[in-house]
Amino acid sequence: MQQAIAVLDSGVGGLTVVKEVMRQLPQEKVIYFGDTARSPYGPRSAGEVRTFTRQIVDYLIQFNPKMIVIACNTATAVALDDIRERVSIPVLGVISPGARAAIKHTRSGIIGVIGTDGTIRSKAYEHALRLISPHIQVYSEACPLLAPFVEKGLFDADRSQEVVEQSLKPLVGKPMDCLILGCTHYPFLTDAISSVMGPNVTLISSADETAREISTILYHRNLLATSGHLPIHQFFCSGEPELFKKIAENWLKEQISITPVVWQVPTII
Amino acid sequence: MQQAIAVLDSGVGGLTVVKEVMRQLPQEKVIYFGDTARSPYGPRSAGEVRTFTRQIVDYLIQFNPKMIVIACNTATAVALDDIRERVSIPVLGVISPGARAAIKHTRSGIIGVIGTDGTIRSKAYEHALRLISPHIQVYSEACPLLAPFVEKGLFDADRSQEVVEQSLKPLVGKPMDCLILGCTHYPFLTDAISSVMGPNVTLISSADETAREISTILYHRNLLATSGHLPIHQFFCSGEPELFKKIAENWLKEQISITPVVWQVPTII
Numbered sequence: 025m026q027q028a029i030a031v032l033d034s035g036v037g038g039l040t041v042v043k044e045v046m047r048q049l050p051q052e053k054v055i056y057f058g059d060t061a062r063s064p065y066g067p068r069s070a071g072e073v074r075t076f077t078r079q080i081v082d083y084l085i086q087f088n089p090k091m092i093v094i095a096c097n098t099a100t101a102v103a104l105d106d107i108r109e110r111v112s113i114p115v116l117g118v119i120s121p122g123a124r125a126a127i128k129h130t131r132s133g134i135i136g137v138i139g140t141d142g143t144i145r146s147k148a149y150e151h152a153l154r155l156i157s158p159h160i161q162v163y164s165e166a167c168p169l170l171a172p173f174v175e176k177g178l179f180d181a182d183r184s185q186e187v188v189e190q191s192l193k194p195l196v197g198k199p200m201d202c203l204i205l206g207c208t209h210y211p212f213l214t215d216a217i218s219s220v221m222g223p224n225v226t227l228i229s230s231a232d233e234t235a236r237e238i239s240t241i242l243y244h245r246n247l248l249a250t251s252g253h254l255p256i257h258q259f260f261c262s263g264e265p266e267l268f269k270k271i272a273e274n275w276l277k278e279q280i281s282i283t284p285v286v287w288q289v290p291t292i293i
Numbered sequence: 294m295q296q297a298i299a300v301l302d303s304g305v306g307g308l309t310v311v312k313e314v315m316r317q318l319p320q321e322k323v324i325y326f327g328d329t330a331r332s333p334y335g336p337r338s339a340g341e342v343r344t345f346t347r348q349i350v351d352y353l354i355q356f357n358p359k360m361i362v363i364a365c366n367t368a369t370a371v372a373l374d375d376i377r378e379r380v381s382i383p384v385l386g387v388i389s390p391g392a393r394a395a396i397k398h399t400r401s402g403i404i405g406v407i408g409t410d411g412t413i414r415s416k417a418y419e420h421a422l423r424l425i426s427p428h429i430q431v432y433s434e435a436c437p438l439l440a441p442f443v444e445k446g447l448f449d450a451d452r453s454q455e456v457v458e459q460s461l462k463p464l465v466g467k468p469m470d471c472l473i474l475g476c477t478h479y480p481f482l483t484d485a486i487s488s489v490m491g492p493n494v495t496l497i498s499s500a501d502e503t504a505r506e507i508s509t510i511l512y513h514r515n516l517l518a519t520s521g522h523l524p525i526h527q528f529f530c531s532g533e534p535e536l537f538k539k540i541a542e543n544w545l546k547e548q549i550s551i552t553p554v555v556w557q558v559p560t561i562i
Contacts, residue, residue, distance in 0.1 A: 044397075048393075048396050048397055048425070048426070049425060049426075050426055050427075050428075051425075051426075051427070114513075120512055121509075124317075124505060124508050124509060124512070125505070127317050127508070128313075128317055128501065128504070128505050128508075155517065155519060156317070156318060156320075156508060156512075156517065157317070157318075157319055157320075158319075158320070158521055159319075232397065235397070236393060236394070236397045237509055239393050239396070239397075239425060240390075240393060240506055240509050240510075241509075241513065243389055243393070243425075244383075244510065248424065248425065250424060252427055
């Protein structure tokens, strides 16, 4: 039985990582958990997000995955170290891959970051960027409306343009040469974000870059799947499965089956 | 005393990795060894290249580095596994980072590779690409004239255009969307290669991508330098130091000091 990569998110955002894993690592099996019943994570306290992330990891670990990917920037910002201590397999977050890619890309040393309230408040990107390159200048902006917009399936350019314009207003004209999409929901809005920021600002998708780093870590740990077969992925969600299924199939361009999960633990919703 | 990243190459090619390490990881100290006395490695037998690589690693290991980077595609193709067994610190080659970056980039699934005779003959890129993504189509071409040209310092666009045109002729017009510069000497010739291949073919530098992966592996192994200070790098070369110094300072845009090394072991030159 092939060991899978377990990917989790507050909702549908982590599907942007899954899509890139499917493209960059076509032999890898993915098990995905979208915590749609408790989405969005952005406005929640760090403690709550840590508890939710632990619950999902405890659920996923029963499938004996070879790696856990916290495909949610908010959860990465507050729960990555905690989960790394909890399990013995590699755990990847989505923040440091995006930070490394932005450092590789930038020529001006000036980088923009957008994310949820929780991610921006944590200053996790500033920390990840300056840990490596102390003189990087960062403009960051919380865009709390964007992830919930995507969760509702409203990410076509027509409907999202206005909310994207409003959200990015404070960053337009700032002298950055790249902008980190510091929430895995934002690649759904790439066209609108790109048209607002203009051609001189390269968008760095934390989702795409994380898929690349999953590939790197699997290679260096001798964990790459090399069966030659296309795997069958598994999807779980804690909320209403129909909207999740619709968004997922539209985004991944393939049919999927979803297993609904009802939290049996006492939890704050 | 800060532990360094040890970088080795047949000559000046690995300086393209060093330049990117200096840019992407400004706090990391580098120890560089260019085996200019025995360059080029491209036409040599696999056995010879393995012996030379071992000798350099044995030399560098005395400085207690935290990582070894085989910044030579020819040596990576034939000696990476051997060196990994020989030392207990992480050893990175330059082939799989370039392969992963090309897979991330390509939309057509058709990728070009140029390298030395030794690299192309080894089929190391085909292997690295298809290990991850079995249906990738690869056009590869040995360009034996290019690395020696760079070693002589003849890499300005005027002088290199003709030899680059001749070398790439078999690849021009092939339906690839990216071309892996599968020799660390080739980023010296980026302008000429880019003008020959045209705007629809993105160049993937194995050097730039390796620097990015050095950053990834240092982070995941908790080995990142975080002193806040700029380090002083060290350079060694086995051949005539003056030309090496001239090329290195011109490429790195900073002054360096070089320690010449004379091989004391019996060796084939």
